[in-house]
Amino acid sequence: MTRKVAIVGIGYTGCRPLTAEVSYKELVYEAAVKAYEDAGLDPRRDVDSFVTVAEDFIEGTSIFDEYTPDQLGGMLKPNVTIPGEGIHGLATAYLQIASGLVDVVVVEAHSKASNVLTLPHITAYAMDPVYNRPLQANPIFIAGMEMNRYMWATGATQEQCAQVVVKNKRCALYNPTAAYGANLEIDDVLAAEMVAYPLGRQEISPHADGAVVLVLAAGEVAESLTDLPIWIRGIGWCNDAPSLETRGWGRAIYAEGAGKMAYQMAGIRNPMEEIDFAELDDTYAYKELQHLEALGFCQFGEAGILTAEGVTEPGGALPVNVSGGNLGCGHLLDAAGLRAVVEVVLQLRGEAGSHQLPDVETGLAFGWRGLPSTSGAVVILSN
Amino acid sequence: MMTAQIKEFPGVGLRESDFEQRKVLYTEWVPNARYAWDAGVAIGRYLAELKEGRLIGVRCRHCRRTVIPPRVFCEWCFRPMDEWVPLPDTGTVNTFSLCYVTWDMRRLTEPEIPAVIDIDGTHPPVGILHLLGEVEPQAVQIGMRVQAVWKPPEERTGSILDIRYFRPVREG
Known part of the structure; x- marks a missing residue:
């Protein structure tokens, strides 16, 4: 019998295009202080364990785990x-509590994307050094190929993909922590520069800097800390084959697997009926459509039609990325999924301010690991 | 133990020439990983002071400690630091080594002397990592009193290299 686990504190700096005024440690400290104030905890006294999600190649230091304790109060x-x-880190923290090992765990992820001067090169090192890297192609072509196959397999249109951009960037205008809100029309998106056919410039999430810190607690501890614990009802993660030659190109199979794991844990059979809203990875606009289908909100091939009909608008039957998503907030690298979790928690607490959804009880956040990966993680939360 | 009992390994070992002649899988990639870290409040001030030929630390009144290099928060109590504290450029060798290989693994006959120097005025004593100079390697001792040797102002860039090294204080 595993223990119940809740999110009892959130700290988030917001997304900003540049954060030249603070070091990454100072950025994380800002998020951490907010999280501990929110949870009503002293990290030096009350937190048992700390989980950071970070990638050495992006940080620019080897063995980055040596650098994490101070700014979290984890020394x-x-x-x-x-x-x-980031949601893989949430799963790690969840397991530490659910297993009975500890009672209070902190999970952190951050982005200083503005500090990485050669980010496309860093992405390129993720590609197979023997089979793929010698071609010296910018990895963005992977997104182009995936979008092409997805549209071919489903009949989804360029306009439907562009509608995702219009929706998410407009939502971002109502979220004060979003960096890239805009009031665009479908034609503006379609007229943008082509980057990797059929993927255009406006359909690619711009990067942002920011940090997210979450505090998780075991059931009885959570109830003593807050009247509004946000319960982790399901969590799951899954990988497709990484190979560019053999992976599934049309369907987001990794998201199907992650969703299956989380739904089984949460006892959810009909996501569209039982989940009120979702924050889904939209690193590239078509990804939101793929992930909607993979997570069982509709059949394969239906997401574009639902989007065109407004089902995923803030006032629709299933609001998706009411925060603005990665397209509107900015992409926080490894912290992107945790930013989505922050939005779900705010909505479930009724603290989302000018973009608060009415009467929400259950929300879902899904994070994708980014190019060239077929790796994703999902969490289902209820108030 | 297992390998010791094997008289002759099966197969043929790889030779240097096999790599040179590309007879085995060979791939070469020069990484282009460049970063521009934001120094932020604490490191930014530290580097700016170094450029002026000064050391600066910070104090946490709650923990009654003064530390260098500066940081905006105290990692002991997790509160913001209370004040900047100018510190002298003198200190005591906490520990040192005589290092006979360079960072890129060339052998040295005259060793480099990296040391942690507990800076005067810090409490409890904390140090900065630097090199010792103007001293015979065999004469260096833990507890030795040292002082920074600065580059001339026009050569300073806002870097820990604005201090060339620390040398023994000639007391009296």
Whole structure:
């Protein structure tokens, strides 16, 4: 019998195009202080364990886990750093509590994307050094190929993909922590420069700087800390084959697997009926459509039509990325999924301000690890 | 133990020439990984002061400690630091080594002397990592009193290299 686990504190700096005024440690400290104030905890006294999600190649230092404790208040306590999507870190923290090992765990991820001067090169090192890298092609072509196959297989249109951009960037205008809100029309998106056919410039999430810190607690501890614990009802993660030659190109199979794991844990059979809203990875606009289908909100090939009909608008039957998503907020690298979790928690607490959804009880956040990966993680939360 | 019992390994070992002649899988890639780290409040001030030929630390009144290099928060109590504290450029060798290989693994006959120097005025004593100079390697001792040797102002760039090294203080 595993223990119940809740999110009891959130700290988030917001997304900003540049953060030249603070070091990455100072950025994380800002998020951490907010999270501990929100949870009503003293990290030096009350937190048992700390999980960071970070990638050495992006940070620019080897063994980055050596650098994590101070800015989280984690010195002289258990710390671990994993590479992955932020929600993989949430899963790691969840397991530490659910297993009975500890009661209060902090999970952190951050982005100083503005400091990485050669980010496309860093992405390129993720490609197979023997089979793929010698071609010296910018990895963005992978997104172009995937979008092409997805549209071919489903009949989804360029206009439907562009509608995702219009929706998410407009939502971002109502989220004060979003960096890239805009009031665009479909034609503006379609007229943008082509980057990797059929993927255009406006359909690619711009990067942002920011940090997210979450505090998780075991059931009885969570209830003593807050009247509004946000319960983790399901969590799951999954990988497709990484190979560019053999992976599934049309369907987001990794998201199907992650969703299956989380739904089984949460006892959810009909996501569209049982989940009120979702924050889904939209690193590239078509990804939101793929992930909608993979997570069982509709059949394969229906997401574009639902989007065109307004089902995923803030006032629709299933609001998707009401925060603005990665397209509107900015992409926080490894922290992107945790930013989505922050939005779900705010909505479930009724603290989302000018973009608050009415009467929401259950929300879902899904993070994708980014190019060239077929790796994703999902969490289902309820108030 | 296992390998010790094997008289002759099967197969043929790889030779240097096999790599040179590309007889085995060979791939070469020069990484282009460049970063421009934002120094932020604490490191930014530290580097700016170094450029002026000064050391600066910070104090946490709650923990009654003064530390260098500066940081905006105290990692002991997790509160913001209270004040900047100018510190002298003198200190005491906490520990040192005589290093006979360079960072890129060339052998040295005259060793480099990296040391942690507890800076005067810090409490409890904390140090900065630097090199010792103007001293015979065999004469260096833990507890030795040292002082920074600065580059001339026009050569300073806002870097820990604005200090060339620390040398023994000639007391009296």
